[in-house]
Amino acid sequence: MKFTLKDYQDDAVKDVLDRLRKARRRWHEDSDRHSFSLTATTGAGKTVMAAAVFEALFHGNDDYDFPADPGAVVIWFSDDPSLNEQSRWRLQEASDQLTISDLITVESTFAREKFEAGKIYFLNTQKLSRNSILVRGHDPDDAAIEKDERQLPMMPDLRSHTIWDTIRNTVEDRDLTLYLVLDEAHRGMRTAGGDTRPTIVRQLINGTGSVPGIPIVWGISATVQRFNEAMAGMQDRSTLPNVVVDSKKVQESGLLKDTINLDVPDDIGEFSTVLLRRGTDKLREISNAWAEYGKQQDDANTVLPLMVLQVPNSPDHREIGTWLDTIFERWPELPPDCVANVFGEHKTEAFGRHGVPYIAPERVQESEWVRVLVAKDAISTGWDCPRAEVMVSFRAATDRTHITQLLGRMVRTPLARRIPGNERLNAVDCLLPHFDKKSVEAVVTALMTGGEGGEALPGRRVLLNQREMKPNPDVPEEVWQALLSLPSQSLPKRQARPVKRLTALAHELAADNLLPDAGKKAHAEMHKVLDAAQVRYADEIARAREGVLTVEGMTVVTDIETAGKSFNAFVEAADYAVIEDAYKRAARVVSPDLALTYSDHLAAKAPKDEDPDDALIEARTVVAALGLVPDLKRHLEEEAERLANRWLTQYRVAIKGLSDERQDVYQQIREMSADPLDGNLARPNTWLQPTTAREADGTETFLPCFEKHMLCGNDGLFPESFNSSWEEPVVLAELKRPGTLAWYRNPARASQDSLGVTYEEGDELKIVRPDFIFFARRPDGGVAVDIVDPHGIQFGDALPRMKGLARYAEKHPGIYRRIEVVAKIGSKFRTLDLTEASVRTAVLSAQTAKALYESDAAADYVT
Numbered sequence: 076m077k078f079t080l081k082d083y084q085d086d087a088v089k090d091v092l093d094r095l096r097k098a099r100r101r102w103h104e105d106s107d108r109h110s111f112s113l114t115a116t117t118g119a120g121k122t123v124m125a126a127a128v129f130e131a132l133f134h135g136n137d138d139y140d141f142p143a144d145p146g147a148v149v150i151w152f153s154d155d156p157s158l159n160e161q162s163r164w165r166l167q168e169a170s171d172q173l174t175i176s177d178l179i180t181v182e183s184t185f186a187r188e189k190f191e192a193g194k195i196y197f198l199n200t201q202k203l204s205r206n207s208i209l210v211r212g213h214d215p216d217d218a219a220i221e222k223d224e225r226q227l228p229m230m231p232d233l234r235s236h237t238i239w240d241t242i243r244n245t246v247e248d249r250d251l252t253l254y255l256v257l258d259e260a261h262r263g264m265r266t267a268g269g270d271t272r273p274t275i276v277r278q279l280i281n282g283t284g285s286v287p288g289i290p291i292v293w294g295i296s297a298t299v300q301r302f303n304e305a306m307a308g309m310q311d312r313s314t315l316p317n318v319v320v321d322s323k324k325v326q327e328s329g330l331l332k333d334t335i336n337l338d339v340p341d342d343i344g345e346f347s348t349v350l351l352r353r354g355t356d357k358l359r360e361i362s363n364a365w366a367e368y369g370k371q372q373d374d375a376n377t378v379l380p381l382m383v384l385q386v387p388n389s390p391d392h393r394e395i396g397t398w399l400d401t402i403f404e405r406w407p408e409l410p411p412d413c414v415a416n417v418f419g420e421h422k423t424e425a426f427g428r429h430g431v432p433y434i435a436p437e438r439v440q441e442s443e444w445v446r447v448l449v450a451k452d453a454i455s456t457g458w459d460c461p462r463a464e465v466m467v468s469f470r471a472a473t474d475r476t477h478i479t480q481l482l483g484r485m486v487r488t489p490l491a492r493r494i495p496g497n498e499r500l501n502a503v504d505c506l507l508p509h510f511d512k513k514s515v516e517a518v519v520t521a522l523m524t525g526g527e528g529g530e531a532l533p534g535r536r537v538l539l540n541q542r543e544m545k546p547n548p549d550v551p552e553e554v555w556q557a558l559l560s561l562p563s564q565s566l567p568k569r570q571a572r573p574v575k576r577l578t579a580l581a582h583e584l585a586a587d588n589l590l591p592d593a594g595k596k597a598h599a600e601m602h603k604v605l606d607a608a609q610v611r612y613a614d615e616i617a618r619a620r621e622g623v624l625t626v627e628g629m630t631v632v633t634d635i636e637t638a639g640k641s642f643n644a645f646v647e648a649a650d651y652a653v654i655e656d657a658y659k660r661a662a663r664v665v666s667p668d669l670a671l672t673y674s675d676h677l678a679a680k681a682p683k684d685e686d687p688d689d690a691l692i693e694a695r696t697v698v699a700a701l702g703l704v705p706d707l708k709r710h711l712e713e714e715a716e717r718l719a720n721r722w723l724t725q726y727r728v729a730i731k732g733l734s735d736e737r738q739d740v741y742q743q744i745r746e747m748s749a750d751p752l753d754g755n756l757a758r759p760n761t762w763l764q765p766t767t768a769r770e771a772d773g774t775e776t777f778l779p780c781f782e783k784h785m786l787c788g789n790d791g792l793f794p795e796s797f798n799s800s801w802e803e804p805v806v807l808a809e810l811k812r813p814g815t816l817a818w819y820r821n822p823a824r825a826s827q828d829s830l831g832v833t834y835e836e837g838d839e840l841k842i843v844r845p846d847f848i849f850f851a852r853r854p855d856g857g858v859a860v861d862i863v864d865p866h867g868i869q870f871g872d873a874l875p876r877m878k879g880l881a882r883y884a885e886k887h888p889g890i891y892r893r894i895e896v897v898a899k900i901g902s903k904f905r906t907l908d909l910t911e912a913s914v915r916t917a918v919l920s921a922q923t924a925k926a927l928y929e930s931d932a933a934a935d936y937v938t
Contacts, residue, residue, distance in 0.1 A: 076127055077171050078491075079743060082568055083324035084120055087113065088127045090318045092141045095132065095291065097315060099144060099252050102290040108312045110280070110292035112260060115320035117297045118331045118459065118487045122162055125256065125295065126169035132254075133193050134172055137663045138572065146251040148190040150242075150289070152279065153258040154200040161437035162258055163197055181238070183208045188236055190245045190253070202238065203275045209238040242279075243286040253289050255279055260294030260302040281309060288312070326534040327825035329493030329739075331486045334502035334763055335522050335537045339510045347469060347508040348401055354467040354506045355405040358382045358446070361464045364499055364761075365489075372734040378489040379443045380464035385481055387470060388451050395449065396427015398469075402447060413446035415439070424449070439463075450481065461487040467506045472514040478507070479521040492739050495757030495827035499543065502763060515539070534824040544762040544786040544793060550817045554850045555758065557858045558785065558819060562753035562887055564833045565746050566842055573715040574601070574666040576747040580719050583740055587733060589726050597718065598672045604714045605665075605673055605701065612704050619703035623657045623696055651692065658695040661702020665711060670698050716748065723752055731755070742827070757827035762786050766794050781806060785819045795820060801865040801899055802846060808938040809863060814852040821845055834879020836872055843876045851892070859892040868898050873924040877907070881918045884909040897936050900928045904936035 080088065091113060098109035115121050130136065135143035153159050163178050173195070180197045190196055202209050236244075245253045257276065273281065282288035288311075294302040306314050325331060338353060340346040361380045369377030382402075386395055403409055415434040416424050423432045431449060439445055440460045448463070463485045468478050485503050494500040507515060519537045546555075581593035590596070609616060633639070662670035674694040681690035701707055723730075723745060730741050735757075745751050767775045777794075784793030797803050809815060821844050822829040831842045845864040853859045864880065866873055877896050884894045894909040905928040907914050917932040927933060 081328045084124050091128050094315045098291040108290045110306045111315040112294040112317045116322045119325045122165040123169045126166045130172045146192050149195040149254045151197045151256045156199045159197040239286045246287050254291045255289040257294045260296040323533045332503050336504045337539050338506040339515050350506045350508040351401050352405045355402050357504045358465045359406050381446050382465040383463050384449045385468040392426050399429050415445045416449040459484045461489040465504045472510050496759040497761045498763045499761040538765050541763045547787045554817050563830045565751050567749050568747050573712040577715040577719040580744050589729050602676045615704045616700050619700040623699045657699035661699045664702040664708050759828040764794050783817050785817050804938040805865050809849045816850045819848040832883045834875050836875040861893040863895050865897040868924040881909045881915040905933045906936035907933050
């Protein structure tokens with residue numbers, strides 16, 4: 076793969092391969108047909124996950140312990156040719172093993188008897204419709220078929236096979252395995268009106284006439300309920316457990332924008348031109364912000380944002396021309412030829428004095444000359460454009476579905492990662508001139524629940540008429556340094572691979588010239604570990620070596636006259652094929668790269684008069700034996716983890732000096748561990764905060780504002796919408812304390828400017844992000860840091876969170892003056908200071924949070 080998979084993508088790929096393995100085995104052993112689905116919210120990277128699956132399916136993958144299927148054939152099916160072309164392009168972009176010759180679009184000239192193994196064939200509904208040349212001769216009602224039953228149907232161009240024949244021949248060939256992948260699987264499952272004929276999708280799944288159903292069906296969509304229901308009701312097909320991607324993990328990954336800003340008029344009236352000018356200003360501002368970020372990161376290939384101008388389905392072309400005039404008047408520096416349309420007419424449109432060319436939706440992202448895109452509905456199913464940062468919609472309030480569908484296509488982050496500390500670059504703006512604050516509620520609800528899929532998206536915010544917060548000029552730099560130096564924890568990878576992690580780290584350190592020849596040095600250290608292991612596990616290796624070099628079997632002798640049987644054991648010397656197979660299995664244990672370099676290392680130490688081929692076979696025999704020693708893997712991984720952590724610590728400061736993109740790479744490597752190293756916070760630069768809150772009766776009130784926050788508006792104040800009635804009294808109490816310098820509302824989202832602490836709840840490791848961090852002047856002139864986290868005891872995670880914070884305090888003594896958890900017990904606020912050893916002891920042995928707050932370990936919290 077050209078991309079490093081996110082943790083949730085890696086898990087999904089593993090689960091999909093598990094389903095495919097079972098389905099293939101059951102098809103070839105018992106002719107059972109199976110189906111399952113992959114559900115992931117829009118923007119989760121479903122095509123990237125599919126690319127990883129196909130690589131493993133065709134070539135095998137040791138990390139997933141998945142052998143290649145030499146007879147695998149894939150049909151990728153959708154109802155839209157342009158969507159197929161976009162998916163084909165994305166698969167090629169994501170994979171370094173799928174070549175252009177492996178990704179075949181089935182055209183009208185296609186005439187193979189069978190599909191070829193190792194290929195992905197792109198088909199769409201139109202190619203299988205009654206009027207398609209590919210199916211002529213298959214339908215008994217087709218006019219080309221002679222009524223004389225003795226005469227074969229006449230095929231177009233004298234071809235001998237229809238596409239249905241090709242499908243049947245492929246299914247019936249037991250050396251092949253045909254997989255059907257349904258892109259946007261919720262489409263095509265229902266017939267229109269009272270039509271009782273099966274849809275083309277159902278014919279592929281169930282079969283039609285003499286054509287059997289495709290044995291393995293995998294549906295992919297953000298909303299697959301219709302597909303799942305259809306699969307459950309089909310005969311002669313079993314369903315495997317569906318693979319469902321956790322939307323929370325997708326949002327936390329940084330692939331989706333955190334914030335959607337909605338601008339609507341406060342009053343009733345015609346505000347189209349006003350909000351269009353505002354949208355143009357936002358396009359200019361976000362363009363400048365990306366340009367500035369590019370300069371900071373020393374990256375000339377900065378993001379060039381565009382604005383989507385969404386118009387009604389029957390637009391007035393002269394009115395659109397007036398809107399374009401307004402845009403160019405507001406931003407005269409925009410090039411005059413920077414506008415394109417994606418109308419269904421597929422032609423250049425005349426909007427007033429502007430001639431606006433058509434562009435295919437899948438080409439918008441790469442066509443950086445497009446800065447304003449005129450669109451109607453959701454453009455096309457599956458379309459997305461990460462650099463579409465602003466949308467001005469002239470749709471009426473009754474068209475909110477079209478608005479949310481299109482806006483849902485604009486939520487991918489342009490760089491496929493969250494920009495640390497800058498919420499403005501992690502947001503998308505939508506301006507709705509024909510909405511008001513009441514009618515926009517449905518839009519907010521749809522966007523907060525993922526739009527199409529309906530699943531909640533924790534971590535996403537939809538803000539109305541927000542304000543930017545910038546670093547507070549009154550906060551001393553020493554306070555900022557205190558914040559940035561705080562240790563922050565992260566969740567581990569579910570499947571940690573220490574040797575692979577070390578190899579990846581070495582590659583990046585060498586690429587950044589932090590440690591020249593890091594790869595060679597890493598493997599040299601691991602060679603020393605394996606050399607020592609040969610001494611440490613000498614007896615076990617000797618027994619394993621004997622097992623590699625010999626093949627044991629049994630001869631069964633049957634007496635024909637008496638029917639008696641006898642069993643005679645035999646032992647034969649292993650040949651090269653047997654040794655090579657054992658070596659490949661060992662390579663999965665120590666990692667293929669390390670197995671290769673260690674074999675070369677051993678072969679280089681052979682006597683000079685020994686044949687090089689024999690020396691290499693001997694070296695691979697040793698590696699094969701090492702792989703059979705149970706304790707070796709654990710020992711090797713411990714040493715690899717230790718070296719990787721040492722390098723991450725040694726080069727921590729140098730890594731902090733790299734660009735955000737490079738730091739993100741090291742952060743991912745840091746998290747590729749069962750016990751990740753603590754990291755530091757990124758400096759927040761721009762936050763977006765709401766300024767009003769809506770009450771139950773629909774009225775809006777201004778949020779309370781506070782001084783001394785580390786980020787603030789132009790007035791020096793920070794508006795805050797508290798999550799509970801306890802939080803405001805806590806903030807006010809802390810601000811009244813003598814010596815208070817500043818405070819920080821710790822973001823609840825998984826971002827690099829949010830401090831995290833891990834804790835265990837049952838068998839699951841989770842993360843808490845304490846509510847507030849306060850900074851005060853110490854008597855010696857230094858800066859004291861306090862964590863204060865109010866949290867209700869009625870929540871099931873109250874005690875586990877407390878224990879996690881206690882362990883964090885124990886791990887980092889001297890960094891914090893106080894780490895206090897606060898709860899209201901009866902009419903009083905009570906607190907536990909986890910920096911005190913006696914309090915930590917009480918917390919770690921407690922059974923309930925309530926008992927702790929009522930015990931002598933707690934004290935009154937004065938508000």
